[in-house]
Every structure is written in structure tokens, then in C-alpha cells.
Amino acid sequence: xxxxxxxxxxxxxxxxxxxIALGYTMVYGIAKMLNFAHGDIIMVxxxxxxxxxxxxGLHPVLSILIAVxxxxxLGVVTExxxxxxxxxxxxSLAVLITAIGVSYLLQNLSLLIFGADPKAFTSVITWxxxxxxxxxxxxxxxxxxxxxVGLVVLFGLQAFIxxxxxxxxxxxxxxxxxxxTLCGIDVNRTIAITFAIGSSLAAVAGVLFCSTYPTIxxxxxxxxxxxxxxxxxxxxxxxxxGAMIGGLTLGVIEILSRTYISSQLSDAIxxxxxxxxxxxxxxxLLGKRVMEKV
Amino acid sequence: MSxxxxxxxxxxxxxxxxxKSISFRVEEGETVALIGANGAGKTTTLHTISGLIPMRKxxxxxxxxxLSRIKPHALAAMGMAHVPEGRRVFxxxxxxxxxxxxxxxRKQKAETEETLQMVYARFPRLEERKNQIAGTxxxxxxxxxxxxxxxxxxxKLVLMDEPSMGLSPIFVNEIFDIxxxxxxxGVTVLLVEQNxxxxxxxxxxxxxxxxxxxxxxxxxxxxxxxxxxxKAYLGE
Ligand SMILES: Nc1ncnc2c1ncn2[C@@H]1O[C@H](COP(=O)(O)OP(=O)(O)O)[C@@H](O)[C@H]1O
Ligand SMILES: [Mg+2]
Numbered sequence: 001x002x003x004x005x006x007x008x009x010x011x012x013x014x015x016x017x018x019x020i021a022l023g024y025t026m027v028y029g030i031a032k033m034l035n036f037a038h039g040d041i042i043m044v045x046x047x048x049x050x051x052x053x054x055x056x057g058l059h060p061v062l063s064i065l066i067a068v069x070x071x072x073x074l075g076v077v078t079e080x081x082x083x084x085x086x087x088x089x090x091x092s093l094a095v096l097i098t099a100i101g102v103s104y105l106l107q108n109l110s111l112l113i114f115g116a117d118p119k120a121f122t123s124v125i126t127w128x129x130x131x132x133x134x135x136x137x138x139x140x141x142x143x144x145x146x147x148x149v150g151l152v153v154l155f156g157l158q159a160f161i162x163x164x165x166x167x168x169x170x171x172x173x174x175x176x177x178x179x180x181t182l183c184g185i186d187v188n189r190t191i192a193i194t195f196a197i198g199s200s201l202a203a204v205a206g207v208l209f210c211s212t213y214p215t216i217x218x219x220x221x222x223x224x225x226x227x228x229x230x231x232x233x234x235x236x237x238x239x240x241x242g243a244m245i246g247g248l249t250l251g252v253i254e255i256l257s258r259t260y261i262s263s264q265l266s267d268a269i270x271x272x273x274x275x276x277x278x279x280x281x282x283x284x285l286l287g288k289r290v291m292e293k294v
Numbered sequence: 295m296s297x298x299x300x301x302x303x304x305x306x307x308x309x310x311x312x313x314k315s316i317s318f319r320v321e322e323g324e325t326v327a328l329i330g331a332n333g334a335g336k337t338t339t340l341h342t343i344s345g346l347i348p349m350r351k352x353x354x355x356x357x358x359x360x361l362s363r364i365k366p367h368a369l370a371a372m373g374m375a376h377v378p379e380g381r382r383v384f385x386x387x388x389x390x391x392x393x394x395x396x397x398x399x400r401k402q403k404a405e406t407e408e409t410l411q412m413v414y415a416r417f418p419r420l421e422e423r424k425n426q427i428a429g430t431x432x433x434x435x436x437x438x439x440x441x442x443x444x445x446x447x448x449x450k451l452v453l454m455d456e457p458s459m460g461l462s463p464i465f466v467n468e469i470f471d472i473x474x475x476x477x478x479x480g481v482t483v484l485l486v487e488q489n490x491x492x493x494x495x496x497x498x499x500x501x502x503x504x505x506x507x508x509x510x511x512x513x514x515x516x517x518x519x520x521x522x523x524x525k526a527y528l529g530e
Contacts, residue, residue, distance in 0.1 A: 033444075165398065169389075169398065171387060172384050180395075181344075182344060182346075182366075182369075182370070182378060186365070279513065
């Protein structure tokens with residue numbers, strides 16, 4: 001029974017990674033850049049919920065809404081101010097370095113506003129969960145909610161991409177910006193929408209993450225950010241189902257190795273598996289092999 | 295009235311002058327060919343009209359509007375369509391999704407549906423394969439899809455960049471039949487081609503581009519009899 005419990009905790013953590021990884025993978029697929037500040041949007045989302053709920057005493061749902069909208073605006077503004085001017089620049093390294101700069105900027109701004117001492121995050125999920133088999137299996141409400149939100153996000157995103165004009169525009173821009181422009185698609189607008197979606201998902205991930213690990217500091221975004229990036233690469237960067245599978249796999253591996261092998265080694269194991277996967281399949285699990293067309 | 299007027303257009307790639315002050319026009323209902331060898335500047339000309347590369351000097355007027363202040367993605371809604379060199383269909387998407395993207399700037403769903411039926415009538419093969427992934431189509435079918443995608447916006451002017459490139463002779467003939475059919479239906483076309491013989495046979499007028507300069511222009515039938523054209527482009 002306890003194995004099942006760990007598995008569910010792994011899937012829950014994995015859902016958080018997956019939601020973050022979706023943002024990474026969408027921005028990479030469509031804007032062709034690695035947004036290293038993506039993890040810090042999680043942190044901003046968590047502080048926004050913390051200040052609305054704990055400091056200002058607002059309703060949890062309203063607080064989440066504020067965080068989602070705040071992060072959406074932040075994502076769009078950073079894209080507009082920091083990344084768009086560099087689009088078409090000869091070196092993609094310039095964008096990468098800018099993203100790292102944005103990451104430090106966000107961390108230091110939070111340090112300035114909230115200070116370095118950890119804040120206690122009040123979980124927005126108050127449901128205790130369910131008990132099965134006469135108490136042999138206890139599933140925390142946070143875990144259930146997190147997994148469900150992960151699934152809703154995945155299917156919602158797939159439906160958005162398949163059935164809306166903006167979604168189709170994203171696919172077109174991901175494949176060929178020039179041809180998309182010739183079809184009348186505003187590439188800049190499409191990339192802005194991608195950042196808006198990715199960043200609001202990061203806010204959701206932040207809320208879920210802090211509901212499970214309820215301590216926030218200006219640096220909490222870094223580690224889940226990197227792991228979600230790993231998850232995206234693992235699943236095949238640019239692929240939406242890949243990000244989901246990568247995230248869930250990573251979460252499960254992390255929890256199980258933390259439990260059964262060593263809590264110190266769990267991160268090392270996660271990264272070792274990534275290296276092995278990339279050696280065997282350089283494009284990740286679901287990534288496309290670059291086809292050569294004559 | 296000219297649907298497109300290009301005056302003294304100059305385009306540079308870095309310090310290299312790719313277009314040296316070229317001027318031409320396309321009248322409504324005409325099929326105009328722009329012929330020239332590989333590297334003459336044909337694609338550069340079309341990309342500049344579509345706003346994908348900036349011009350250094352000159353003036354472009356489309357449907358009475360100066361194009362210098364217009365965003366490239368707004369051109370589709372104004373009635374310009376572009377069938378790019380190498381087709382550039384969205385390879386991971388279905389034929390139907392590609393066609394619908396061609397109508398991206400169109401607001402009314404009913405109109406899109408109606409246009410789709412018109413495109414299917416012109417290209418029955420696209421309807422048969424509407425759920426097929428575009429990347430798995432043959433080269434000729436991809437070219438049809440690229441043309442169909444352009445027609446989905448019901449354009450006033452279609453720019454076509456070497457639609458016969460890389461196709462088997464059967465498909466080359468089929469593509470030129472399609473262009474003749476578009477002409478018969480009153481679609482205005484600016485056709486860029488290396489295949490001068492075919493292009494001149496379908497066009498009303500033509501311009502000859504050599505290393506970024508227009509060296510000859512005139513009635514397509516007359517150009518076919520021109521000594522210089524026969525030697526350099528028709529291989530006689
Ligand atoms: N992106 C580019 N950068 C630099 N030079 C280019 C670029 N694209 C085309 N050129 C050059 O401009 C000239 C015209 O090219 P292009 O318009 O593609 O010719 P065409 O379509 O007639 O074959 C060629 O000499 C080509 O090498
Ligand atoms: Mg060309």
C-alpha cells in the first residue's frame with residue numbers, strides 16, 4: 001500500500017513538473033527560445049497568492065486568479081520588453097543570456113520586496129483527501145487535486161490548440177514563421193499569446209507546488225524550473241504530450257528514488273536518467289527526429 | 295487600374311545589392327510572368343512585396359495603398375496571397391488545417407466553408423486527402439495545397455514563386471493548367487518562373503530579370519519570338 005501512496009505522490013509532483021514543462025515546451029516550440037526565467041514565474045505566482053491570501057486576507061480563489069493574471073501580464077511584458085527586440089538576432093545565445101538575466105532580476109526583486117526569510121504558505125487546498133482499505137491507503141487531497149488539475153490543463157491545452165484559430169496559428173508559427181505570416185498570422189501576437197498561456201500555467205503550478213511544499217523563498221522557482229526543463233527535454237522538447245509524460249515520469253522517479261534509494265541521491269538519479277535517455281534518443285521520448293527532405 | 299505597382303525598388307542583403315532599381319506593374323485580371331535564371335532576384339522581389347524582407351528604396355503600391363507602412367501579416371486581409379518558393383506547407387498539419395490557415399484573416403466561418411468548396415472543386419485531390427498530413431503528400435500535391443491555401447483568402451493578387459520547381463513533367467503540366475484555369479476565372483497572378491517557355495505560354499505580359507535588373511519586358515507572345523530570349527531562356 002505504501003508503494004501506491006508514493007506512486008500517487010510522485011504523480012502529483014510530476015503533474016506540477018508537467019504543467020511547468022508545458023510552458024517551457026510551448027515557448028520553445030513556438031518562439032524557438034529557452035525561457036530560463038520560466039521557473040521564476042512560479043515563484044512570483046506563489047508570492048502573489050501569499051500576499052493576496054495571507055497578507056490581504058482575500059478569498060483563495062480570488063488570490064489564485066490574481067496570481068494567474070499577474071503572471072500572465074508578467075510573461076507578456078518580459079517577452080515584449082526583453083525577448084522580442086532580440087528576435088531575429090544572429091545569436092540565440094543573446095536571448096538565452098537575457099532570459100538568465102530576467103531570472104536573476106525576478107529573484108532579486110522578490111528578495112527586495114519580501115526579504116530572504118522563508119514565508120509560510122497556507123495551502124489553498126483544504127480538503128483532507130480520502131482513506132481507502134480501512135486506512136491502509138490515505139491519499140492527500142492536495143495530491144488528488146494536483147493530478148486532476150494537471151489532466152485538465154493537458155486536455156484543455158490540446159483542445160485549445162486543435163480547435164481555436166489562435167491554437168492553429170501557434171502550430172503554424174512553430175513550423176514556419178514566414179509561411180504563417182503569408183497566411184495573415186501575426187507572429188508577434190501569437191508568441192505573446194504563447195507566453196501568456198505558459199506564464200499563467202506557471203502560476204497554477206506555483207500554487208500547487210506550494211500547497212505541497214508550503215515554504216516560499218525568492219529561489220523556490222529555480223529547482224522545479226530546472227526539473228521541468230529536464231522533463232520537457234526528456235519528453236521531447238516542443239511536444240505537448242511529451243512534456244506531460246516527461247513531467248510525470250520525472251516526478252515518479254524522484255519520489256520513488258527518494259523513498260527507496262536515497263533522498264540525497266534522488267536529484268542525481270533524475271539527471272542520470274535524463275543523460276541516458278538523451279544518449280539513446282537525442283530528441284527525447286516523443287521528440288521528432290529532424291527529417292531530411294529532398 | 296494597376297493592382298500592383300512597383301517603382302524603383304532596391305533591396306540589399308548586407309552590402310550586396312540584390313535588386314537594382316526595378317519597376318513593374320500588374321493590371322487587374324492579368325497573368326504577369328517574371329522570368330530569370332537562378333539567383334536573378336525573383337524570390338527577393340516577391341519577398342519584398344510580401345514584406346518578409348525590407349526594401350532600401352522605392353515604392354510599392356498594392357490596390358491603391360502604399361505598402362511601406364503596412365505590416366506583412368496584414369497583407370492577406372488586404373487581398374494579397376503568396377505561394378512561396380518550395381511550397382512551405384505546414385508539414386505536420388492536415389491538408390484541411392493547412393487550407394483553413396489560408397483563410398486565417400477571414401472572419402466569417404460560412405464564407406470560409408464556401409471558399410473551401412471552391413478550392414476542392416479546383417483540386418479534387420485535396421478533398422480526397424483532406425485528413426492526410428501535408429508532409430506525406432507528393433511534391434505536386436504539396437504544390438496544389440500551397441496554391442489552394444493561397445486561394446482560401448480569395449485574393450485580388452496571387453504571387454507565385456516557381457510553382458513548377460522540382461516537379462515531374464506531368465505535374466509541371468498540371469500546375470500550368472491550374473494557372474491557366476485561375477486566369478480563366480479572372481484571378482490576377484504574378485508568376486515567377488525559371489521555366490520561361492511554360493511561363494510565357496500562360497502569361498499575358500512578362501518581365502525578364504537578370505542579376506537584379508529588369509532587362510526586357512513586353513507582351514508574352516512577342517517575348518517568345520525575341521532573339522535574346524530564345525537563346526538565353528528557351529534553349530534554342
Ligand atoms: N538571405 C540572403 N542573404 C544573402 N544573399 C541572399 C539571400 N537570399 C538571396 N540572396 C542572394 O540574392 C540574389 C537573388 O536571390 P533570389 O532572389 O533567391 O534569386 P532567384 O529567386 O531569382 O533564384 C542571389 O545572388 C542570392 O545569392
Ligand atoms: Mg527563387
